[in-house]
Amino acid sequence: MVANLSTPPTVVPVGDNPVPIWGMTNAERLRRMAVARKLPFGEAAGGDVLLANLAFAFDPSWLPHLLGLPGTVMTRAGVPVLAHVAADQAERVRAAMLADRPLAAEGLAVIEAEDENGIFNEALRKRERPFAERLTPASVPAIERASYTGAYKGVTDLLTKYLWPEWALWLTRLCARAGISPNQVTAIGSVLCIIATVAFWYGWFWSGLAIGLVFMVLDTVDGKLARCTITSSALGNAWDHGVDLVHPPFWWWAWATGCVAYGRPLDHDTFVAVIAAMLFGYVAQRLIEGAFIAKFGMHIHVWERFDSRFRLVTARRNPNMVILFAGLLIGRPDWGIVAVAVWTMLSLVVHLVRLGQAMAAKARGRRIVSWLA
Structure with a gap:
């Protein structure tokens, strides 16, 4: 089923991650991304959702990119990191995120974060490779550097x-x-x-x-x-x-x-x-x-x-x-x-x-x- 764009999707955090990044939790960072884009945040009451896997930290540019791509999931090593899906697709995507396993993506378009081609930034009119990495204590310095460089x-x-x-x-x-x-x-x-x-x-x-x-x-x-x-x-x-x-x-x-x-x-x-x-x-x-x-x-x-x-x-x-x-x-x-x-x-x-x-x-x-x- 194709996601509905008549109303903005709700940004929904999936899982939990106590590892801080830039002095805040990953959930708070995600909330700020949603607020910056004027998107509802929290549990959806129906309609389209942007599911975000808190086991990963990703460049804020991914959010507006997937906002315009309903029925799309961005993965890292096959595991879903961010997904713009309709309500009837959300549960299986959420389950894959919580189980930390690859997603059977029937009916969904897949963007691999590892893709060398990256994505096209319309605002800058340039192609770039935004990061999406697993957030652990050991990976924080590298993720913060990637965020800073971005x-x-x-x-x-x-x-x-x-x-x-x-x-x-x-x-x-x-x-x-x-x-x-x-x-x-x-x-x-x-x-x-x-x-x-x-x-x-x-x-x-x-x-x-x-x-x-x-x-x-x-x-x-x-x-x-x-x-x-x-x-x-x-x-x-x-x-x-x-x-x-x-x-x-x-x-x-x-x-x-x-x-x-x-x-x-x-x-x-x-x-x-x-x-x-x-x-x-x-x-x-x-x-x-x-x-x-x-x-x-x-x-x-x-x-x-x-x-x-x-x-x-x-x-x-x-x-x-x-x-x-x-x-x-x-x-x-x-x-x-x-x-x-x-x-x-x-x-x-x-x-x-x-x-x-x-x-x-x-x-x-x-x-x-x-x-x-």
Whole structure:
């Protein structure tokens, strides 16, 4: 019998598992997944169900994937882990979960979690392999790492990708176990962001860089903590993205001003040119990124391989901080801020050209899709 989609299915936990993950029980983690998707949770009173085997921990992306696939079961080593089924199918699936045995899947479609092809993520327009693993005390570190890695969506800059994933993972685990919320991490980071701005303004560049480094790591932690503990909120998203969007120009302005106190002042014309280039370039790049999303339904950084690679170094906050650090190493913070301005304008040109190329390709009839798909 085909499941009924007229009403949302109830997410039903099957079994019990005392092993904690990200500072919570597997049942609580499942409940948060259901709440995040606005799905009923608990025992079903009839109708369709999403049965979840608590002997396993799985990536949250499995839930919306099976939500759109009634009459489907996802298995690990043949044992059902998550199943979207109608009421008359539920009992035999539940029995297989509780007995920890493979399911005789007559009448059901089967997705094997081990399948190398993975699933297609519509939001990111890319294929990925979400995890589904047996949850035991010994497997918790590996599952948490897989959960954390899965929270890195799309492409990012070189520091976030290569330098501090391990630092951020350790801090994310610490916060989860200590009961520190993502918004509390964002609050701490916001204070550090302001302190770093003041330090740059007064030419205390090394102190500002150290404080800014902690802030940048926490800027990764809050988002990963929210995704791993499934505690994302509209307020948290707005706060985090608001801080990310607003503060970079203030940092660059403060750094240029601080060069005076440091003893390497910019002359008036250079100062004006630097600030104008960075402000214009920053805003224009954001507008281009927005235009690309509006036109093609995806980020410009995931279009072709070049765009993903360029995202590693494009003139965003973290790559710019590497440039400033290099200038400070040779005692020339003024050269550093001038280099940031130049790199900002060059990055703007690259983004403008890529937007034009995508529009021209579409006009020729080419379908614009992500190379990650």
